[in-house]
Each structure stands twice: as structure tokens, then as C-alpha cells.
Amino acid sequence: MFESLGERLQNAVHKIKGYGKITEENISEMMREIRLALLEADVNYKVVKEFINNVKEKALGEEVQKSLKPGELFVKIVKDELVELLGGEKKDLNLNGNPAKLMLVGLQGSGKTTTIAKLANMLRKKYHKKPLLVACDVYRPAAIDQLKQLGKQLNIEVYDEGNNNPVDISNNALKYAKENNYDYVLIDTAGRLHIDETLMDELENIQKSIMPEETILVVDSMTGQDAINVIEGFNNKLKLTGAILTKLDGDTRGGVALSVRHLTNVPIKFIGVSEKLDGLEEFYPDRMATRILGMGDIMSMIEKAESVIDEKEAMETAKKMQQGKFDLEDFLTQLNQIKKLGPLENLLKLIPGASKMGLNKVKINPKDMAHIEAIVLSMTPYERRHPEVLKASRKVRIAKGSGRSVEEVNKLLKQFEEMKKMMKMMKNGNLKMPF
Numbered sequence: 001m002f003e004s005l006g007e008r009l010q011n012a013v014h015k016i017k018g019y020g021k022i023t024e025e026n027i028s029e030m031m032r033e034i035r036l037a038l039l040e041a042d043v044n045y046k047v048v049k050e051f052i053n054n055v056k057e058k059a060l061g062e063e064v065q066k067s068l069k070p071g072e073l074f075v076k077i078v079k080d081e082l083v084e085l086l087g088g089e090k091k092d093l094n095l096n097g098n099p100a101k102l103m104l105v106g107l108q109g110s111g112k113t114t115t116i117a118k119l120a121n122m123l124r125k126k127y128h129k130k131p132l133l134v135a136c137d138v139y140r141p142a143a144i145d146q147l148k149q150l151g152k153q154l155n156i157e158v159y160d161e162g163n164n165n166p167v168d169i170s171n172n173a174l175k176y177a178k179e180n181n182y183d184y185v186l187i188d189t190a191g192r193l194h195i196d197e198t199l200m201d202e203l204e205n206i207q208k209s210i211m212p213e214e215t216i217l218v219v220d221s222m223t224g225q226d227a228i229n230v231i232e233g234f235n236n237k238l239k240l241t242g243a244i245l246t247k248l249d250g251d252t253r254g255g256v257a258l259s260v261r262h263l264t265n266v267p268i269k270f271i272g273v274s275e276k277l278d279g280l281e282e283f284y285p286d287r288m289a290t291r292i293l294g295m296g297d298i299m300s301m302i303e304k305a306e307s308v309i310d311e312k313e314a315m316e317t318a319k320k321m322q323q324g325k326f327d328l329e330d331f332l333t334q335l336n337q338i339k340k341l342g343p344l345e346n347l348l349k350l351i352p353g354a355s356k357m358g359l360n361k362v363k364i365n366p367k368d369m370a371h372i373e374a375i376v377l378s379m380t381p382y383e384r385r386h387p388e389v390l391k392a393s394r395k396v397r398i399a400k401g402s403g404r405s406v407e408e409v410n411k412l413l414k415q416f417e418e419m420k421k422m423m424k425m426m427k428n429g430n431l432k433m434p435f
């Protein structure tokens, strides 16, 4: 997600951290780099301009000048401003209606139908309440079928009246929902490839008629600057209450994500992160900013690692991991590197969101590490390079040699396999960050 933007911002920000003094000159240089990074990520120029102005103003403020660590304070300013840009506090859905009515709008292909099914599924799971999906994209028969198909998969009812008038359908659906005790009515609407007056009027009529608590714009985050016109078009015509960004699992540069809030003044409420029906996540501006800047205290973690780890050795290991050639010999090297970092507990605490994940309470017994090392050291170099040859008799020998049990040898080998699997996933980009 936003790799190249993240990398560039991190580089810019990292540089300034080292400055003992903040001058107009080095601020300007930094702002130039940040500005370019944002523009290249396709962030709307108006948004970039305001972002830069805000950061600059704060950075030149007295507080920063007086600070003992101006670089760090500057990083904080950038992060805070990024959080603001992404919407500040997390905003929840307004589900106060009885039933609560939610209407999803957006261009064709933006992900409305998929997202509305994901959303119904999520709401049902989270609140244990009953959602009803309503098919108001009446222009293509396939659209109704698609929603029905998704409803069937999730076992959620879909209300449809074929190609009847969408305003009537939504009114009838609402009546049906009240009579049958549905808690949420989720309306899937039609989209066109471009903003289209007739369609906009139709959406406006649905909105006026059923007065939804939420009218959410679904935006494909893969679209570049074009998306901005679309966002503004929908926002001018309809009273939007939120946005959902889809396809963030793809190779998106991030511009839409960083522009949408500023341009519409409506909060991003969810993000779509896969085609699957569980691929919807609540949106937290703070976590996203942290993710983009790759910071939290990960930064100090990296700095710490850099200071003790042999760079050449680390590069070689990383290369092997990427090629899927990581073996137990490399694992041993890694263990030794990790040992140099000091108590692991301290490192885990630096991971952003560590306390939320319970990592701050994890206890690691140094003895366990020593046992693992003993087992690996009892293998022959050939065995370390080819763990697949480790059958029963060899395991018994290793267990004896290391003074551990065969079970422990097995456990280690299993963990090693898991680790390799994880590396493969990281390589393929399928591993989600835990925050």
C-alpha cells in the first residue's frame, strides 16, 4: 500500500531527523521533497499546497526552534498533518435509523456491489443485526444477479423488483424492511463510466425519498487524477456522509486516498483490501499515517538494528529470504544478529500498536533461544542447508547432541517451515501488517 510514497516521505523525513538545527533553508529543501513525493503519488495539487503550507508554518514556529530535538518534532508535525489530511479522528457509521438506511454511490466498476455485500456482512458480524440488500442498479440485469449471488453466498436477503423504478424500489424495500424487522437497509445503486446528469438526478431522488443516514461514495483508489473530478461531481450533487476507498490491495499510488477527505470534507469510513467478501476494513487515519510513514517507533527499531547489525551480512540474508533460499545456516546467523539487539521484549514494544496486540506483555525466555541455537548447532552444515533430509534417526542424533528432546527438534523444524512460508507471503506481498 502506497510503497513508493511511503518510501519517499520516509527518506525526506529521515534526513531531517539528523539535523540539530532547523533553518529556513533545510526546511525548504525538505518541503520540496515532500511536495514532489505527494505530487508524484497523484495527490491533488490543492491538497498538496495546503499540506505544505501547514507543515511549513508549524515547522518554523517557535516551539520547533527551541526544541532540543527539532528533527523529531518536525517528523511529528508531518505525521500529525498527514493524520489530519486523512480525516483526523476515526468516524463511525451513523446507524441510528430504524432501520438504518445506507446508500452506496459511485462510478461503474468502483466496487459498490462488492462493497455493499462486504459491509452488510461486516455489520451483521459486528452488531449481530439483520441487514437487507436492495438492488437498485436496474439497468443491467447482470447487476441484479451479481448482488443476488453475493447475498446467497453470505446468506443475506436481497430485495429486488427487476427493472422497476429505483426510487419506488427503495421505498418499497424500506417498507418491507420495517415490516420484517430488518435493522439495516443497504441500497446498491447504478453507476456509469462518467458522471451523468440523468443518473445523478435519479440518485438524488432516491436520497430525498428515503433520507438515508449514510450516503457513501465508493471510490476506486487505482484511478488517478480522474477520480478527483468524479469525487467533486458526486459531492456537489448529493449530500455525502462518507467515502469508501476500494482496491487498496492493488498497486495504488495513494493520491486519491490522500485527497478525498480534503476535497469532499467527508470522512473515509472503510477501505477495501481484497476482492473477497471479508476484504473490508474500518479506516483509522492515525494508523494509515503511521503505515505510510512507516514509523511509530519502528524508526527507532530500525536505527537500533542498523547500529548493531552487520550490513553486508543482513543484505545477504535479505536476498536469500527473497529468493526463498533461506536455510537453517542463515537462521543461525540471524539468531546471532538478534542476540546483539538485546532483550527482544524491548524491541517488540517499539512496534506500532504493540500494546493493542499484547506484544508489550510477551515474555521471551533467553534459555529458549539458547536451546534453539544448541539444536541448530548440533546439525551438520549439510543438514542446515538441506533440512528436508532430517528424518527420524538424524533427529535422534541431534536431540542427543544438543541435550534437547526430539519433540523440541520437531517443533523447531516446524517453526522454521512456518517462517519460510511467511517470507514467501511477504515476498508476494500477501502479508498484511498487523496494525
Ligand SMILES: Nc1nc2c(ncn2[C@@H]2O[C@H](COP(=O)(O)OP(=O)(O)O)[C@@H](O)[C@H]2O)c(=O)[nH]1
Pocket: 106, 107, 108, 109, 110, 111, 112, 113, 114, 115, 191, 246, 247, 248, 249, 250, 271, 272, 273, 274, 275, 279
Ligand atoms: N482487489 C480488489 N478488487 C475489488 C475491491 N472492491 C471491488 N473489487 C473488484 O472490482 C470489480 C468491480 O466491482 P463491483 O462491485 O462490480 O463494482 P460496481 O460496478 O461499482 O458495483 C469487481 O471485479 C470486484 O471484485 C477491492 O477492495 N479489492
Ligand SMILES: [Mg+2]
Pocket: 112, 113, 114, 137, 143, 188, 189
Ligand atoms: Mg454494481
